[in-house]
Amino acid sequence: MSEIKQTSTNFSNKSALSDECPEAYASTIIGGQWTLVICSWLLGGKLRFGELKKKLPNITERMLTLQLRKLEENMIVRRTVYAEVPPRVEYELTQIGYDLKPIIKELENWGDRHKKLTGQ
Amino acid sequence: MSEIKQTSTNFSNKSALSDECPEAYASTIIGGQWTLVICSWLLGGKLRFGELKKKLPNITERMLTLQLRKLEENMIVRRTVYAEVPPRVEYELTQIGYDLKPIIKELENWGDRHKKLTGQ
DNA sequence: CTCATTACTTACATTTTTTATAGTACCTAA
DNA sequence: TTAGGTACTATAAAAAATGTAAGTAATGAG
Secondary structure, eight states, X not given: OOOOOTTSHHHHHHHHHHHHOHHHHHXXXXXXXXXXXXXXXXXXXXXXXXXXXXXXXXXOHHHHHHHHHHHHHTTSEXXXXXXXXXXXXXXXXXXXXXXXXXXXXXXXXXXXXXXXXXXX | OOOOOTTSHHHHHHXXXXXXXXXXXXXXXXXXXXXXXXHHHHTXXXXXXXXXXXXXXXXXXXXXXXXXXXXXXXXSEEEEEEXXXXXXXXXXXXXXXXXXXXXXXXXXXHHHHHHHHHTO
């Protein structure tokens, strides 16, 4: 996740697409496997690392960390560390993160309809 | 793309997530690198394989084929083959594919705002 | 017969994403 | 002194996605 080769064709393709197509740009930001689900949980309010982990039973701590870091880099999520022991870290959506709400809702809606249609 | 290991943790994680979270389900369907851009072009009407290729200058024929096949499998796109030589194949959105329109539009919107905000 | 056209397919290589497993620092409470 | 909780890190490996390069079928034009 952190080791992207800026010389690869894949990288330049993604960059070019992101430059020209804001929907592709958005997709690279919210496209991770756990990204939307994390955001979806955070729509309900701030959560600690461990709380998020409980909501996503199968995620590894590493993946959760990576996804949260990426979300933080992309300013979707704000991270607050409390200087306590044991540590307490809270995650919450920023404004632009919260702005994903209608998109997430529509995706849920569309997903449900698609499932019914295809009998999944 | 075609060789997904149904015994992998990744596969079972994705399945479980898709079962529970329609937004994650939707994301696995429209999450490919070129998927949304292809759909976005098709919103304007049916296009031939070669026409799509021209719209996406950097895509390889292999990737275009794979993405279109996946979209077809997922009933987002309808493929029509004309028995001519040289062959002619047309792609167009299905109803549920066309229903992605508002989502794509909102993603474009959100992407633009996000770009401005982060100075990309 | 040879060539051009179109929409692919195939085999393989590379890059990116995801998972597995085992740690770490810090303080508190027993 | 030891154990326990919290939010991580480090390293390796597996899996998935994407890219490269070459080839194919059919047929009509020349």
